[in-house]
Amino acid sequence: MCEKHRSEDVQKARPRVVMSRRTLLRGSFTTLGLAAGGVLFSGNPAQALDIYNPFSGYQITGTWQDHLDSGSLGGIDYGMGVGTALPAAGAGVVTNIPDNGTGGHTVTITHSDGYRTQYMHLSQFLLANGASVGKGGIVGRSGGAVGAPGSGSSTGPHVHWHLITPGGTRVNPLNYLGGGGGLPKTSTEQDGVPGPVMWQRTQNWLRIQSGYTGPIDGVPGTNTYAALQLNMRNWGYTGPLDGVPGTNTWAAVQRLSAAHGYTGPIDGVMGPNSWRGFSRFINQDQWD
Known part of the structure; x- marks a missing residue:
């Protein structure tokens, strides 16, 4: 035409x-919401999840290695203003954990294959426990201001992001993006x-x-x-x-x-x- x-x-x-x-x-069927974030690629599971990096436009203020060096189990920090919308890295079911120790308010997205995405130091939850969310759906708002409710041990506004395997091991989500990359x-x-x-x-x-x-x-x-x-x-x-x-x-x-x-x-x-x-x-x- x-x-x-x-x-x-x-x-x-x-x-x-x-x-x-x-x-x-x-594997773009998932972009239409026809799948709930399951494994789309065979072979190496480290490049299998249907997740993307929703924070690629923000500066990394704490690398995975920085967290390990400080005694953390691992994570990636992205600097952003308090109240920034937090999109789901992949489709799944939401669980909110208020005042989750040093992590403060934490949202967990459990994907259909058992992997879990977690965001920490939130200022607000936006979805109820058990709610389903599509990839890119907004699950909460960032926080991290020192001493603010939900900030945990944060020393400044940011969101902390990590992934947990079905076996309970915390891993770097950037190594698990669908197809090994973003969109x-x-x-x-x-x-x-x-x-x-x-x-x-x-x-x-x-x-x-x-x-x-x-x-x-x-x-x-x-x-x-x-x-x-x-x-x-x-x-x-x-x-x-x-x-x-x-x-x-x-x-x-x-x-x-x-x-x-x-x-x-x-x-x-x-x-x-x-x-x-x-x-x-x-x-x-x-x-x-």
């Missing part, structure tokens, strides 16, 4: 799910067809740059589009941040796409070539 035949109304609808062979091989690359760069992986990467980009706090689920809605409109201020968009994208929103997206190889008209009508340029941008490693 050529550019001029793609109507704006198509962009307002839920994106069409297209599962290419490449997408299937990357998969989108095939939209090749076929020009927007799908769930492209939108998942878009949501993660908007989380890092534009304050998006919704799930990283590959299904854009009002919050995704509002964050997109906010970001598109950098590309000439001057309309409302209403989460209802129209011609002006998509014209700004095309200007971004033009910086990444798109050579078509800036007419606010997205088509395969517009999406290819956008996806070349969104496939950058920094948005993994």
Whole structure:
């Protein structure tokens, strides 16, 4: 389908799910919420979990080795302001542990294969015990201010993240990311067809740059589009941040796409070539 035949109304609808062979091989069904965070890859379990790093946009203030050197069982600290939304690294079932010793308020996400993700030093729990959460769903808010409720032994605002194996061993979650990395690359760069992986990467980009706090689920809605409109201020968009994208929103997206190889008209009508340029941008490693 050529550019001029793609109507704006198509962009307002839920994106069409297209599962290419490449997408299937990357295990992207989980981005649609069809799995609960189980093992997707055979072989080495250290690269098997369907989890991603939800804190890649923040500075590491305490490495795994730093924790071991200080006598801790291990963890990674990411500096962030108190009240920052904490997305689930993978789908699972939530358990909240108030005042968990030195860890303070702790949220645990138990994945379907028995692995557990834990975040420590929270200022607020947002889901009830036993609630199910999808990958990217917000489970709580960060804390860590000295002496504040839920901070435990924290000496400054941050979140502490670690993973626990089914056997109870604490391990570095960065060694267990699905496929050995973060989010998969989108095939939209090749076929020009927007799908769930492209939108998942878009949501993660908007989380890092534009304050998006919704799930990283590959299904854009009002919050995704509002964050997109906010970001598109950098590309000439001057309309409302209403989460209802129209011609002006998509014209700004095309200007971004033009910086990444798109050579078509800036007419606010997205088509395969517009999406290819956008996806070349969104496939950058920094948005993994």
